[in-house]
Amino acid sequence: MKKNGLWLKIGILVVALIGLFVINLYLDSYKVKVINLCAIYVILGLSMNLINGFTGLFSLGHAGFMAIGAYTVAILTMPLEAKTMNYYMKPMVPFLLNLNLPFIFALLIGGLMAALFGFLIGAPVLKLTDDYLAIATLGFSEIIRIVFINLQSITNGSLGLKAIPQMTNEFIAGKLGLASRTNLLWAWGIAILTIIFMQFLMKGSYGKAFKAIREDEIAARSMGINLFKHKVMSFTIGSFLAGIGGGLLAVHLGTIDPALFKFALTFNILLIVVLGGMGNIYGTVISAIVITVAMEALRFLDGSMNFGFFTTPALPGLRMVVFSLALMVVVIFKRDGFIKETLEKVRGRYAKNQ
Amino acid sequence: MLKINNMTMRFGGVVAVNELSMEIEKGQIVGLIGPNGAGKTTVFNVVTGVYKPTDGEVLYGEKLEKISHLPPDQIAKLGICRTFQNIRLFKELSVFDNVFIGSHLRLKSGLFSSVFRIPTYTKEEKVMIEKAEYLLHKVGLYEEREEKAFSLPYGMQRRLEIARALATSPKLLLLDEPAAGMNPQETQDLMEFIHNIKDEFDLTIFLIEHHMEVVMGICENIFVLDHGNLIAQGNPQEIQSDERVIEAYLGVE
Known part of the structure; x- marks a missing residue:
């Protein structure tokens, strides 16, 4: 029985990879972009779920860690010409100007930088709990943003960075005589690795200890679990993944500036985590995909709408109202997350049929 | 003592x-x-x-x-391990996990060996699982091991708390x-x-x-x-x- 489950998982994985490969070659570039963004939100959703859902630390600093990852990747991958073009107000520090690394190393360093900050911030901040922790981490995220605005010779300040090199599937598409597009395999490959990583983490003793801390700190401490050490661990891994997600986002967008990493970004991820269910891996994956697609699909709400007898003016931001309402409804009626419950119902039905 | x-x-x-x-x-x-x-x-x-x-x-x-x-x-x-007057179980976790976590404090392997399931860790984990199962048999909760802790009746929750404490050796x-x-x-x-x-x-x-x-x-x-x-x-x-x-x-x- 266990063996079958494993083969089933491997089967799904292979089908998914082949599917991605085909999608990557034949779907138009807009759709490919949306699918790519789904993968990025899967990673970000899981990283936040590790901190908030599994370990029960109410942290709202995600945008800050993403900014660190995004800027690290952007700075390390941009070629010299792009850098000189970007930094026209104030020249870049010479040390970084000539630094150029392959994407994968840049991404890893981006994650590690975010993890380093996660560790440094976590050490003092994780003594706090609940709302206080939320406020402190939110503050940290804002500090990062303000620092990035003012570190002009490194981050180019509020002008942001443009022309971040894209990851395209030029090589394969070129051989087949097709138009090249964003390479989905990067983001989705990392997303799949993240899913597997999270599963193994939560299956093991440390993952279970994280959950124990979420359930009851006093009991966990009395059972010999070092709260502080485990919280810092969870927070650091979460920030690492957030940094990776941020780095992928920078490459996906091609242009970043500090205004991108405002609280609204953290809110989007929080939305994914809450809808998918706190402490639920598959719920998060599904809700990340659904919400990312819905955010694109509902774009018509922002524009002016014609009801035949009445035409509304354009209301930019209306689609976000839909998500806020959805969040409210979910929080009020299904605290464990909408998708988690639906999944359980489906599973229950299958169990009966067997 | x-x-x-x-x-x-x-x-x-x-x-x-x-x-x-x-x-x-x-x-x-x-x-x-x-x-x-x-x-x-x-x-x-x-x-x-x-x-x-x-x-x-x-x-x-x-x-x-x-x-x-x-x-x-x-x-x-x-x-030194204890139980609580007003039961403090890890409510949302399974009965088995509650006891399993009790022996986490004796774990020597690090976080990454647990994620990558390195043999030193899996060996330790096997011992932890056997111990948890033994203790569940001992307190008569083996049949309920998959249930969530909060769903147990009061008397069983008390026994589960003792089993969890015993898991810390x-x-x-x-x-x-x-x-x-x-x-x-x-x-x-x-x-x-x-x-x-x-x-x-x-x-x-x-x-x-x-x-x-x-x-x-x-x-x-x-x-x-x-x-x-x-x-x-x-x-x-x-x-x-x-x-x-x-x-x-x-x-x-």
Whole structure:
């Protein structure tokens, strides 16, 4: 029985990879972009779920860690010409100007930088709990943003960075005589690795200890679990993944500036985590995909709408109202997350049929 | 095994425990009784490191080393584990996981060997799983291992808490009102069970209890607290005939 489950998982994985490969070659570039963004939100959703859902630390600093990852990747991958073009107000520090690394190393360093900050911030901040922790981490995220605005010779300040090199599937598409597009395999490959990583983490003793801390700190401490050490661990891994997600986002967008990493970004991820269910891996994956697609699909709400007898003016931001309402409804009626419950119902039905 | 020296615990102006001195020998079952609000749970909280005593010290181990400055998780590592008066299980986790986590503190492998399932970790994990399963059999909860802890009936939750505490491989086990809410039959079973685990795991047991039959039935040595003061100590017969104890419990004209 266990063996079958494993083969089933491997089967799904292979089908998914082949599917991605085909999608990557034949779907138009807009759709490919949306699918790519789904993968990025899967990673970000899981990283936040590790901190908030599994370990029960109410942290709202995600945008800050993403900014660190995004800027690290952007700075390390941009070629010299792009850098000189970007930094026209104030020249870049010479040390970084000539630094150029392959994407994968840049991404890893981006994650590690975010993890380093996660560790440094976590050490003092994780003594706090609940709302206080939320406020402190939110503050940290804002500090990062303000620092990035003012570190002009490194981050180019509020002008942001443009022309971040894209990851395209030029090589394969070129051989087949097709138009090249964003390479989905990067983001989705990392997303799949993240899913597997999270599963193994939560299956093991440390993952279970994280959950124990979420359930009851006093009991966990009395059972010999070092709260502080485990919280810092969870927070650091979460920030690492957030940094990776941020780095992928920078490459996906091609242009970043500090205004991108405002609280609204953290809110989007929080939305994914809450809808998918706190402490639920598959719920998060599904809700990340659904919400990312819905955010694109509902774009018509922002524009002016014609009801035949009445035409509304354009209301930019209306689609976000839909998500806020959805969040409210979910929080009020299904605290464990909408998708988690639906999944359980489906599973229950299958169990009966067997 | 455990020695409390002139320990005082003050919360603001309230003296919860006043200059308490007591000693527990290895292998004993010791009871701590007293009316509600006498400071019994406070004593437990000080011993397990939840509170730092305002004054005095707690010594523990063969060499009686000072532990009253240590945090709770380190005290648990030294082999003092407890249950709670108002049950504190990991509610949303399965019965099995509750016990499994109990042995996490003895895990030597690091986080990454657990994620990548390196043999040193999987070997340790196998032992942890076997231990958890054994303890679940022991407390009669093996059939319920997949259930969520909060869904168990009250009596089972109490037993699960004991199993979880035993998973930490304690030398000194602190039970805070283990028989609370149990009927006479369950109480009888519990007494046998306590004797049983004491012998099997070579434990010293320190318990708070209101059921006098439990206390008188299994404790070799009893300490009586009233308003934070130790008013009597001795074996069950001595305690039963002690005037001050009767006074504290029944009042006096």
